Amino acid sequence: MASNGTWNVYLSGEIHTDWRDQIKTGVAARNLPVDLVSPVTDHAVSDDVGVEILGPEDDPFWKDHKGARVNAIRTRTLIASADVVVVRFGDKYRQWNAAFDAGYATALGKPIIVLHDPSLTHALKEVDGAALAVAETPEQVVRLLDYTINGRL
Numbered sequence: 608m609a610s611n612g613t614w615n616v617y618l619s620g621e622i623h624t625d626w627r628d629q630i631k632t633g634v635a636a637r638n639l640p641v642d643l644v645s646p647v648t649d650h651a652v653s654d655d656v657g658v659e660i661l662g663p664e665d666d667p668f669w670k671d672h673k674g675a676r677v678n679a680i681r682t683r684t685l686i687a688s689a690d691v692v693v694v695r696f697g698d699k700y701r702q703w704n705a706a707f708d709a710g711y712a713t714a715l716g717k718p719i720i721v722l723h724d725p726s727l728t729h730a731l732k733e734v735d736g737a738a739l740a741v742a743e744t745p746e747q748v749v750r751l752l753d754y755t756i757n758g759r760l
Contacts (some may be wrong), residue, residue, distance in 0.1 A: 612640050616643050617686050620702050621696060622648040658673060721734055721740070722742045
């Protein structure tokens, strides 16, 4: 928790739905002292950052490798400074980066809230096992944050 009493919450994972906006709205509605941060969610910007800043690559493997490493500077720094990490898995795309973020946060001893549809429970059993809470909706995440911060239901 920041010295001003604000909690840093990192929102990792799926970028194709508005779950982050729902959490932001819920946090604001409950007036929670929370700063929400996340990876860059613009797919094109995230994919191209390495070659845009550090120069072109002929091989797509090296383009992706360079971009992933540049993105990791942001991701690892924000997870390291987070009080809580929320990891969202959607059902349409494989979120390997979210699985990595969950593992990294666990290695750092960060509390993790996993967010996913119940249909993914079996596939995510190991990730869920590392989490301190498994939520099905963004509203549940907001309620978990409210309880954690304020002790209120």
